[in-house]
Amino acid sequence: MWQVIRENPRAVLYALLMHIVLLVLLVFSLDWTPKISRPAGQKVPIEATLVDQRQLDAIAERKLAEERKAEEAKRQQALEEQRKVEAKRKAEAEAKQKAEAEAKRKAEQAAKQKAEAKRKAEAAAKQKAEAEAKRKAELAAKQKAEAEAEAKRKAEQAAKQKAEAEAKRKAEAEAAARARAEAEMRAQLEAEQGRLEEQRVQSVLGEYVGYIADKVERNWLRPPGSAAGLKCTVNVKLIPGGDVVSARVVQGSGDPLFDDSAEKAVLRAAPLPVPDDPSIAKHFRDFNFVFKPL
Amino acid sequence: MRDMFRSLVFVLLLQSGLAHAGLTIEITQGVEGAVPIAIVPFGWSGAGAAPENLAAIISSDLSRSGRFDPLPDRDLVAHPTDAAMVKFQNWRMLSVDNLVIGQVSQTSAGQYSVRFELFDVYRGKQIIGYSFPAGSQDLRRVAHHISDLIYEKLTGEKGAFNTQIAYVTTTGSGKGKTYTLLVADSDGYSPQTILRSNQPLMSPAWSADGRQIAYVTFENKAAEIYLQDVASGSRRKVASFPGVNGAPSWSPDGRRLALTLSQDGNPEIYIMEVASRALKRLTTNPAIDTEPAWAPDGKSLVFTSDRGGSPQLYRIASWGGQPQRLTFEGKYNAGADISPDGSKIAMVHGNNGSYRIAVLDLKSGVTRVLTDGRLDESPSFSPNGSMIIYATDAGNRGVMAAVSVDGRFRQRLSIQAGDVREPVWSPFGK
Numbered sequence: 001m002w003q004v005i006r007e008n009p010r011a012v013l014y015a016l017l018m019h020i021v022l023l024v025l026l027v028f029s030l031d032w033t034p035k036i037s038r039p040a041g042q043k044v045p046i047e048a049t050l051v052d053q054r055q056l057d058a059i060a061e062r063k064l065a066e067e068r069k070a071e072e073a074k075r076q077q078a079l080e081e082q083r084k085v086e087a088k089r090k091a092e093a094e095a096k097q098k099a100e101a102e103a104k105r106k107a108e109q110a111a112k113q114k115a116e117a118k119r120k121a122e123a124a125a126k127q128k129a130e131a132e133a134k135r136k137a138e139l140a141a142k143q144k145a146e147a148e149a150e151a152k153r154k155a156e157q158a159a160k161q162k163a164e165a166e167a168k169r170k171a172e173a174e175a176a177a178r179a180r181a182e183a184e185m186r187a188q189l190e191a192e193q194g195r196l197e198e199q200r201v202q203s204v205l206g207e208y209v210g211y212i213a214d215k216v217e218r219n220w221l222r223p224p225g226s227a228a229g230l231k232c233t234v235n236v237k238l239i240p241g242g243d244v245v246s247a248r249v250v251q252g253s254g255d256p257l258f259d260d261s262a263e264k265a266v267l268r269a270a271p272l273p274v275p276d277d278p279s280i281a282k283h284f285r286d287f288n289f290v291f292k293p294l
Numbered sequence: 295m296r297d298m299f300r301s302l303v304f305v306l307l308l309q310s311g312l313a314h315a316g317l318t319i320e321i322t323q324g325v326e327g328a329v330p331i332a333i334v335p336f337g338w339s340g341a342g343a344a345p346e347n348l349a350a351i352i353s354s355d356l357s358r359s360g361r362f363d364p365l366p367d368r369d370l371v372a373h374p375t376d377a378a379m380v381k382f383q384n385w386r387m388l389s390v391d392n393l394v395i396g397q398v399s400q401t402s403a404g405q406y407s408v409r410f411e412l413f414d415v416y417r418g419k420q421i422i423g424y425s426f427p428a429g430s431q432d433l434r435r436v437a438h439h440i441s442d443l444i445y446e447k448l449t450g451e452k453g454a455f456n457t458q459i460a461y462v463t464t465t466g467s468g469k470g471k472t473y474t475l476l477v478a479d480s481d482g483y484s485p486q487t488i489l490r491s492n493q494p495l496m497s498p499a500w501s502a503d504g505r506q507i508a509y510v511t512f513e514n515k516a517a518e519i520y521l522q523d524v525a526s527g528s529r530r531k532v533a534s535f536p537g538v539n540g541a542p543s544w545s546p547d548g549r550r551l552a553l554t555l556s557q558d559g560n561p562e563i564y565i566m567e568v569a570s571r572a573l574k575r576l577t578t579n580p581a582i583d584t585e586p587a588w589a590p591d592g593k594s595l596v597f598t599s600d601r602g603g604s605p606q607l608y609r610i611a612s613w614g615g616q617p618q619r620l621t622f623e624g625k626y627n628a629g630a631d632i633s634p635d636g637s638k639i640a641m642v643h644g645n646n647g648s649y650r651i652a653v654l655d656l657k658s659g660v661t662r663v664l665t666d667g668r669l670d671e672s673p674s675f676s677p678n679g680s681m682i683i684y685a686t687d688a689g690n691r692g693v694m695a696a697v698s699v700d701g702r703f704r705q706r707l708s709i710q711a712g713d714v715r716e717p718v719w720s721p722f723g724k
Contacts, residue, residue: 209319213320216321217321219389220321220323221324221326221329222326223450225700233318256450257450261324265321270386283316284317287318289319289320290318291321292322294323
């Protein structure tokens, strides 16, 4: 619409003017319509002139006819005016429509042409790019093939070298592993023997710890009335037969009577029962008692 | 379980690889009992037979304490009288911890020298050795003194053998009935008469310094309280009020005497300033309040009262105030004596028609019955608190007996004649 207005300013101006004229005419024609108005409720004094009725009627009839004729003419004229205006408006509208259609057609055509040009350009570019890509791909494929061939050659060479080295290494490793396995087996065997020996020692130790503790406990005269929770450590040195060389409090309880009773318990219990096996008896040469009444 | 635990401990320590003394053995059980000791009869050098068997006196003392178990004479493997003669190995084989040897030598007529030595058998060394001059009358006292020295060295606690016991005996019957106040050694030997009367004598009480004894006598047909000097025998009357004059008890500071008087119509506890004889009434109760005993700090007294319906022990501050009931077990708890450290109360505990000596531990509130007589009475602590002397019924006659405070060892003191009542142990330092 705006496009049409801009392209046909004159037609628009005319149309506007026509509308204004028509509006003026309409307004004034309204005023033309006879209107008998009388202020409501106001009694206007009547000025009457007596005339002959017939005469009056004839005159009135004539007058009325004339008025009717004039009015008809006037109406015809207005209609004519209206027709003209309408025709003009119609013509203008048609012209405007036509112009709009033409402009639209032209625009569409231009767009179509432009699109076509673009499509062609794109197609060309694509074709070119494809050709280029193909060329490059072919080149790359060729290079790749060459490189692969080279790599394969090298790999084969390396593999051959590696295989030789591997074979050599493997032979060496196997020899080493054999040696190690043998060593481990020997060590395990020794460890197992050691463990069994240790178990035996522990077992015998435990047995004699029980004997010794029982004998010392039987000989421990706890001083009556000692405070609860006393604890002292007595270091003991024995000669192989179990006789006590020394029994000495190395960590006192704070109560000299309690400490003395602990030392004396060990002395009274002498000789302590110790095993004959020197490998076990050695644990009982120098050890500690902890006196800790429950 | 114990063995398992023990084994665990030693294994762990062994594996931790302690280089020195890797093995540790736990000792958790022991024997609570008397320590074996050998007391060899003392050698004698002098004219005639030995005047006194000191070893027997010492052996009896140590045995009576309950802490020692002297080897019977027949088991003595040797009779050494000086250190050079001692072969410790012999005594170790008898499992005795200690050995006592000694020698009594006459220095002149009636004068002796007493030497003794105490040895540690297992360590093979002398612990103590002393020599004392003694007259023939002192030999028993010297033996008790040696007992004290041994006891203190081996138990860490002061001995109370060289102390005395005051007590009352009744002999004869009818018109010939005689009451005697005596003082004997702690083993009942060497009794000395303090006072004799054909009227009842009661309630002896030692002064804190052991020089005086307060007692009740009816010699003037009514109860009166006298204080008597033990050494000189001089005495003075301190209480002769109408009615009851009874149960005197010396304060630890020796300046006051707690006693029972009924001058106001009812037996109540009073405190008398000995010097001025000023009286202060401590209790006010329509029940009978009697048998006051001082706490060693002098701040309170324990007494017997039947205000609760039966005789029970109550404690009251020495300035008075509201008494607090101490005993609740049994229908009869009376005759209190407070231990020298203030931690225990010895008393007569009546239950099911028998009256026995019991000890109330004030800290734990536990009452322990120590004797098993039918009519045991008048408990009195030894001044070291380790023993209690009391009177017990032995076939219609009272005898003295001693019990260790833990109740483990009980022994009658055998030698008194007559019916023995109201033994009271003297303080130290007499």
